[in-house]
Amino acid sequence: MVLIAHISDLHVGSINFDEDILLEAIEEVNGLNLEAVIITGDLTQNGYYHEYLQTAEYLKLIKTPIMVVPGNHDARHVGNESFEEIFLHRQGTLSSMDRKIKIIGLDSSEPDLDYGKVGRAQQQWMENELIKAYKMNQYKIIALHHHIIPVPKTGRERNVLTDAGDILQSIIHERADLVVSGHKHVPHVWHLENTTFVTAGSVSSLKLRGKDVNSYNIYEILDEEIRINLNTVGGTSNLIATYDNKCAVPEL
Numbered sequence: 001m002v003l004i005a006h007i008s009d010l011h012v013g014s015i016n017f018d019e020d021i022l023l024e025a026i027e028e029v030n031g032l033n034l035e036a037v038i039i040t041g042d043l044t045q046n047g048y049y050h051e052y053l054q055t056a057e058y059l060k061l062i063k064t065p066i067m068v069v070p071g072n073h074d075a076r077h078v079g080n081e082s083f084e085e086i087f088l089h090r091q092g093t094l095s096s097m098d099r100k101i102k103i104i105g106l107d108s109s110e111p112d113l114d115y116g117k118v119g120r121a122q123q124q125w126m127e128n129e130l131i132k133a134y135k136m137n138q139y140k141i142i143a144l145h146h147h148i149i150p151v152p153k154t155g156r157e158r159n160v161l162t163d164a165g166d167i168l169q170s171i172i173h174e175r176a177d178l179v180v181s182g183h184k185h186v187p188h189v190w191h192l193e194n195t196t197f198v199t200a201g202s203v204s205s206l207k208l209r210g211k212d213v214n215s216y217n218i219y220e221i222l223d224e225e226i227r228i229n230l231n232t233v234g235g236t237s238n239l240i241a242t243y244d245n246k247c248a249v250p251e252l
């Protein structure tokens with residue numbers, strides 16, 4: 001079994017950012033035997049360079065390899081350039097030590113805009129990475145900030161990917177196993193064809209819906225199934241969904 005943590009929407013620099021909650025969450029994930037931590041954007045509130053420097057200090061505390069992708073807030077005030085300077089790239093891949101799992105990180109942000117877009121060049125790159133992973137019989141995870149499928153009870157939908165249909169088609173066709181996103185600060189799970197789509201809540205922003213609390217997701221990836229757990233910071237861990245892994249084995 002491989003354990004992966006998914007945290008999102010830190011919003012460092014916001015008046016709604018709670019440092020104590022973030023540090024508590026990092027301590028909790030460090031206490032798990034994780035293969036990797038995926039961080040799906042909105043690391044900063046305004047994309048300011050000093051917010052990035054502060055965020056980088058927090059992320060250095062995480063003891064496992066991380067996959068970080070930018071969110072819409074990170075692309076404000078040329079934050080996309082700061083992101084690249086500090087985290088080296090805005091899209092990329094990360095494989096588990098045993099090479100059985102491959103995480104493909106996408107940049108869905110657009111400078112100074114809230115909506116998201118993957119774009120045709122990056123879509124092609126994603127497809128190629130999915131095909132390579134499929135040939136190697138790897139479990140394929142896509143990480144991006146904007147959700148591809150709308151999330152219930154999040155108000156009027158305005159900020160999905162403008163090319164959601166095209167990206168969804170590629171993901172289903174190239175048999176991604178798991179797609180993880182943030183953005184709405186609302187945890188949710190959809191399952192479509194053989195792909196599971198999971199959004200994370202916010203790990204450390206108090207900009208939350210109703211009685212929601214700060215949370216992050218833990219994925220237990222077994223040979224035969226994936227188990228999705230919702231962990232509240234300083235609270236409980238609840239299994240919220242389980243699905244069979246049908247994509248991982250190539251059909252000959």
Ligand SMILES: [Fe+2]
Nearest residue numbers: 009042183184
């Ligand atoms: Fe956010």
Ligand SMILES: [Fe+2]
Nearest residue numbers: 042071072183
């Ligand atoms: Fe966002």
